[in-house]
Amino acid sequence: MPRYEGGGDRLVLKLDSGYNVGIELGWIKGVEKLPDIERPAAAAAAAPAPAGGLPKVLLLSTGGTIASRIDYRTGAVTPALGPEEIYQSVPELAKIAEITPRVIFSEHSENLQPDHWKKIAEELHAASGEGFGGVIVAHGTDTMQYTASYLSFALSGFPAPVALVGSQRSPDRPSSDAAQNLAAAASFLTQVDSGIYVVMHLDGNDGASACHLGTRVRKNHTSKRGAFQTVGGSPAYTIRDGRLEAGPGDRLAPGEYRPRIAVDPRASLVKYHPGYDPAVLDSILDAGARGIIFEGTGLGHVGRQMYEAVGRAAEKGVFMGMTSQCIDGRVSMTVYESGRDLLGLGITPLGDMLSETALVKLMWALGIKDDIKGVRNIMLDRIAGEFSPGVF
Amino acid sequence: MPRYEGGGDRLVLKLDSGYNVGIELGWIKGVEKLPDIERPAAAAAAAPAPAGGLPKVLLLSTGGTIASRIDYRTGAVTPALGPEEIYQSVPELAKIAEITPRVIFSEHSENLQPDHWKKIAEELHAASGEGFGGVIVAHGTDTMQYTASYLSFALSGFPAPVALVGSQRSPDRPSSDAAQNLAAAASFLTQVDSGIYVVMHLDGNDGASACHLGTRVRKNHTSKRGAFQTVGGSPAYTIRDGRLEAGPGDRLAPGEYRPRIAVDPRASLVKYHPGYDPAVLDSILDAGARGIIFEGTGLGHVGRQMYEAVGRAAEKGVFMGMTSQCIDGRVSMTVYESGRDLLGLGITPLGDMLSETALVKLMWALGIKDDIKGVRNIMLDRIAGEFSPGVF
Numbered sequence: 040m041p042r043y044e045g046g047g048d049r050l051v052l053k054l055d056s057g058y059n060v061g062i063e064l065g066w067i068k069g070v071e072k073l074p075d076i077e078r079p080a081a082a083a084a085a086a087p088a089p090a091g092g093l094p095k096v097l098l099l100s101t102g103g104t105i106a107s108r109i110d111y112r113t114g115a116v117t118p119a120l121g122p123e124e125i126y127q128s129v130p131e132l133a134k135i136a137e138i139t140p141r142v143i144f145s146e147h148s149e150n151l152q153p154d155h156w157k158k159i160a161e162e163l164h165a166a167s168g169e170g171f172g173g174v175i176v177a178h179g180t181d182t183m184q185y186t187a188s189y190l191s192f193a194l195s196g197f198p199a200p201v202a203l204v205g206s207q208r209s210p211d212r213p214s215s216d217a218a219q220n221l222a223a224a225a226s227f228l229t230q231v232d233s234g235i236y237v238v239m240h241l242d243g244n245d246g247a248s249a250c251h252l253g254t255r256v257r258k259n260h261t262s263k264r265g266a267f268q269t270v271g272g273s274p275a276y277t278i279r280d281g282r283l284e285a286g287p288g289d290r291l292a293p294g295e296y297r298p299r300i301a302v303d304p305r306a307s308l309v310k311y312h313p314g315y316d317p318a319v320l321d322s323i324l325d326a327g328a329r330g331i332i333f334e335g336t337g338l339g340h341v342g343r344q345m346y347e348a349v350g351r352a353a354e355k356g357v358f359m360g361m362t363s364q365c366i367d368g369r370v371s372m373t374v375y376e377s378g379r380d381l382l383g384l385g386i387t388p389l390g391d392m393l394s395e396t397a398l399v400k401l402m403w404a405l406g407i408k409d410d411i412k413g414v415r416n417i418m419l420d421r422i423a424g425e426f427s428p429g430v431f
Numbered sequence: 432m433p434r435y436e437g438g439g440d441r442l443v444l445k446l447d448s449g450y451n452v453g454i455e456l457g458w459i460k461g462v463e464k465l466p467d468i469e470r471p472a473a474a475a476a477a478a479p480a481p482a483g484g485l486p487k488v489l490l491l492s493t494g495g496t497i498a499s500r501i502d503y504r505t506g507a508v509t510p511a512l513g514p515e516e517i518y519q520s521v522p523e524l525a526k527i528a529e530i531t532p533r534v535i536f537s538e539h540s541e542n543l544q545p546d547h548w549k550k551i552a553e554e555l556h557a558a559s560g561e562g563f564g565g566v567i568v569a570h571g572t573d574t575m576q577y578t579a580s581y582l583s584f585a586l587s588g589f590p591a592p593v594a595l596v597g598s599q600r601s602p603d604r605p606s607s608d609a610a611q612n613l614a615a616a617a618s619f620l621t622q623v624d625s626g627i628y629v630v631m632h633l634d635g636n637d638g639a640s641a642c643h644l645g646t647r648v649r650k651n652h653t654s655k656r657g658a659f660q661t662v663g664g665s666p667a668y669t670i671r672d673g674r675l676e677a678g679p680g681d682r683l684a685p686g687e688y689r690p691r692i693a694v695d696p697r698a699s700l701v702k703y704h705p706g707y708d709p710a711v712l713d714s715i716l717d718a719g720a721r722g723i724i725f726e727g728t729g730l731g732h733v734g735r736q737m738y739e740a741v742g743r744a745a746e747k748g749v750f751m752g753m754t755s756q757c758i759d760g761r762v763s764m765t766v767y768e769s770g771r772d773l774l775g776l777g778i779t780p781l782g783d784m785l786s787e788t789a790l791v792k793l794m795w796a797l798g799i800k801d802d803i804k805g806v807r808n809i810m811l812d813r814i815a816g817e818f819s820p821g822v823f
Binding site for chain 2: 261304310322367
């Protein structure tokens, strides 16, 4: 019998209730295979199968809790499952789509770097000619929003829908959200044409998953299953028992596929706070930063003590964009004298773009443009729904 | 007639509707003072007056939109009003309390620094023996939560209730929230015994203001009047038409007054993101930081590339605390191997403390303790409701 745990003197079995029970090996008198039983109908109803069979869906695995199991020795969760195992752990997937599993790497997402984003984009691009009706990207939740933003920019107009899926609780826990989110993502992919979305539990209850635009989503709770939210709006879609419901939130109209897979990580996010030492900004510039996203206060401010360092950054030709640590709402730098001062120093207000999305977009823009004017033009061009229409 | 605008050839009058109208000076044939008219009853009902007159409330002004007016030449909002003018602009205050106005300084709050927090605390401490039933601190909204946290720690057990009050729209705008928030704060102060709170609109509607615990509040929208929210809970109180309603949220039991007014700003907030350059953390350490608050991903993580720099910080005796950029929920560093690694490197998990509150608390702790152990003990001691009971 397969056992996750190498050592130990116990066999861990999952009960029908979802809970696990450990049995001392010495107590086991025999192991017998029972005849196959009919599994109850999967919660996720099968999508209508096209002529010739189920839709083809690619499942790319990058790691994260969704591909993890608990190490019962240490109690920690480690990434371990390959996509085949993910697939096998959610048998209802087979009723929704014909899944092709593929591993890219196996990392918790806090360890992912811009080069990992690029690697995922390259895998997606390579698969774009293989006739898949959609792609699931299994991904850790910690930095899922950063990766979703990157893919939204680098693969704008990707010819098939992409769903980043994670779980807040590992698949071997009774409260795991992995199965529902995977099934919802597969159903979703068979019912839409394009766009890069994050598919996670709608709230703390089982039953509904939400599909968030990749550039407008944020992990807003450390542990709840419904942690992911579309900021400043509603999810683009919800999926209940396999049925797609269009939400009131933003969706992207299909556009021409324009892959631009590049990244330059020489950009920093500067969250301003009282007592911020401007010498830190100078250090960031000395280390070779080509761009800064400020996460300012309120409508987009930093304190007066920063002005000289901001001026030095402008002289160096560093792109500086302004977002707000309020998270919701848009920056507006003409209301107060501080905002006007900062506009005068060359900071570009970024509307209601999330600071994390703005940072990713900047790293991407720096990867495809050498000049600050080109970078600025890209930052103000609405590519993947990253800011509200008419915000500038 | 008083005119805000020095130059210009127009007189700006406020109409009953709340809107302004500009009249060319040349068109004015005469100015006549009409007999005083009876003002309609104020929205905020007077609190029950104690024998001997209305409760005495101190109004300290620090600047901000609540003390601002629009510059009709540039369209920008600049801090200008003294506390007498604030007071006069909200005549209903006189029915609720006997207000003593006092100016500390006049700054938009994005320009406030830890020394300003100290100055406000010193003014409050000095006034603690003057017999006021409560204190209103008029303050800009941008960094109000930072100041509220500081006062909560430095003046723990302050013998009278304190309400920080701001406005999202300047007092000369029809949609201003200044009058309601000031009146609500005054009513609030006459009905509670102690505690440091932020009093702002409950939501986008007029009528109700919310009282948030100073250490649990966050400005979560750039411009809405109901921008302030108690994170992970409900407001401690709401005020509707002058009536206090206890909410389900945390309140503080009255305690012994223990003023400890000190601050050491040599602490930084490090918001982690993919591609974070560990050299930046090294620069922060080289610049003399004595403490770092990480705003990590998810349950409290930073990427593996940070580990060496984190280790160097630990060797230098720098305090390092972990919070989450998810904002809601608590960090938990024993679930994943990344968290365990970081615990091993000496990072202290800070439960569900907000990152901004944690930074302020750290600057305060560094001001009163020289040794890292003493700082750590303070960080884990629940002083002003800054984390949930039993979180450690």
